[in-house]
Amino acid sequence: xxxxxxxxxxxxxxxxxxxxxxxxxxxxxxxxxxxxxxxxxxxxxxxxxxxxxxxxxxxxxxxxxxxxxxxxxxxxxxxxxxxxxxxxxxxxxxxxxxxxxxxxxxxxxxxxxxxxxxxxxxxxxxxxxxxxxxxxxxxxxxxxxxxxxxxxxxxxxxxxxxxxxxxxxxxxxxxxxxxxxxxxxxxxxxxxxxxxxxxxxxxxxx
Amino acid sequence: xxxxxxxxxxxxxxxxxxxxxxxxxxxxxxxxxxxxxxxxxxxxxxxxxxxxxxxxxxxxxxxxxxxxxxxxxxxxxxxxxxxxxxxxxxxxxxxxxxxxxxxxxxxxxxxxxxxxxxxxxxxxxxxxxxxxxxxxxxxxxxxxxxxxx
Ligand SMILES: Nc1nc2c(ncn2[C@@H]2O[C@H](COP(=O)(O)OP(=O)(O)O)[C@@H](O)[C@H]2O)c(=O)[nH]1
Ligand SMILES: [Mg+2]
Numbered sequence: 001x002x003x004x005x006x007x008x009x010x011x012x013x014x015x016x017x018x019x020x021x022x023x024x025x026x027x028x029x030x031x032x033x034x035x036x037x038x039x040x041x042x043x044x045x046x047x048x049x050x051x052x053x054x055x056x057x058x059x060x061x062x063x064x065x066x067x068x069x070x071x072x073x074x075x076x077x078x079x080x081x082x083x084x085x086x087x088x089x090x091x092x093x094x095x096x097x098x099x100x101x102x103x104x105x106x107x108x109x110x111x112x113x114x115x116x117x118x119x120x121x122x123x124x125x126x127x128x129x130x131x132x133x134x135x136x137x138x139x140x141x142x143x144x145x146x147x148x149x150x151x152x153x154x155x156x157x158x159x160x161x162x163x164x165x166x167x168x169x170x171x172x173x174x175x176x177x178x179x180x181x182x183x184x185x186x187x188x189x190x191x192x193x194x195x196x197x198x199x200x201x202x203x204x205x206x
Numbered sequence: 207x208x209x210x211x212x213x214x215x216x217x218x219x220x221x222x223x224x225x226x227x228x229x230x231x232x233x234x235x236x237x238x239x240x241x242x243x244x245x246x247x248x249x250x251x252x253x254x255x256x257x258x259x260x261x262x263x264x265x266x267x268x269x270x271x272x273x274x275x276x277x278x279x280x281x282x283x284x285x286x287x288x289x290x291x292x293x294x295x296x297x298x299x300x301x302x303x304x305x306x307x308x309x310x311x312x313x314x315x316x317x318x319x320x321x322x323x324x325x326x327x328x329x330x331x332x333x334x335x336x337x338x339x340x341x342x343x344x345x346x347x348x349x350x351x352x353x354x355x
Binding site for chain 2: 009010011012017018019020022023024025026027045051052053054055056077082084085086087088091092093094096107108110111113114115116117124127128131134135136138139140141142155157161162165166167168169182186189190193194196197200201
């Protein structure tokens with residue numbers, strides 16, 4: 001660890017300071033396999049330059065959730081990007097771009113359980129890289145919407161065909177997006193919030 | 207071209223984890239204070255401080271988005287790590303941001319913060335987590351905030 005002196009530690013820019021009235025935060029996780037656009041989406045809506053929090057996979061941690069067998073002896077550093085959006089003077093929203101590999105998720109205590117909901121990003125060239133994380137969200141009872149990143153060379157499936165392929169029930173929103181565009185990413189987040197709100201209205205939010 | 211086919215999973219039978227309780231100010235004590243400071247308030251061995259698991263079971267329930275606020279000014283006796291946290295937390299800052307700015311893994315920063323909570327150097331503001339009885343006003347506030355983006 002190269003931690004030496006507090007004087008050398010950079011901090012947030014003055015304009016990035018949260019007000020003292022900030023009472024609580026909420027979080028939304030953006031999940032999906034490698035390269036689907038998680039970092040891009042966090043960056044396109046965040047009010048701060050996206051930051052990275054790291055966790056080291058220790059010997060003790062490995063194996064808890066790891067059914068991949070092999071290589072688990074190597075210490076691995078797993079990075080997670082996140083951004084922030086101030087909602088009110090009291091409330092702050094954090095967005096976490098969560099690595100897609102199942103064996104990393106237990107590293108951050110309560111990451112999924114405490115989240116309001118999740119955005120699952122899928123890339124139609126490699127739909128299957130987001131399957132694991134969807135299953136995990138279903139197991140944890142975390143509500144999610146699916147955002148289909150429209151890469152130019154990706155196949156375009158009609159939404160009903162995607163719904164069938166992803167085995168998603170009718171009420172789960174699926175929408176296309178361009179994670180590089182703030183307006184598009186914002187619409188994805190709004191879609192998630194409207195979905196969560198509808199679940200709350202019907203008492204289905206667990 | 208046919209897309210690959212997924213099969214949905216059902217919620218696990220085991221009760222889902224309860225929302226985390228608010229970390230208590232000056233919460234559960236821990237006895238890992240040895241080695242935190244050497245003479246002159248310099249950390250005698252910073253490496254030792256950060257051994258993961260040393261205070262296991264006594265760690266405050268800190269979430270990535272628990273907001274941390276300083277309650278005290280750095281004193282001459284404050285360790286450099288603690289002084290850095292106090293300076294960064296002059297305004298509220300999440301544990302995730304602390305981890306990022308200090309380049310410390312999440313598990314390490316939680317150990318450091320637990321000590322500081324115990325010593326009443328910082329205050330923790332617990333996050334709002336998803337729960338069985340949802341608070342619609344929170345969801346509405348978030349929608350309203352996003353709309354302004
Ligand atoms: N065409 C297109 N490219 C994108 C989109 N989102 C991300 N990308 C690109 O895809 C690459 C991987 O994105 P990144 O955000 O790093 O993926 P991550 O691994 O999920 O964090 C980058 O080169 C992005 O510029 C999108 O919506 N459309
Ligand atoms: Mg990324």
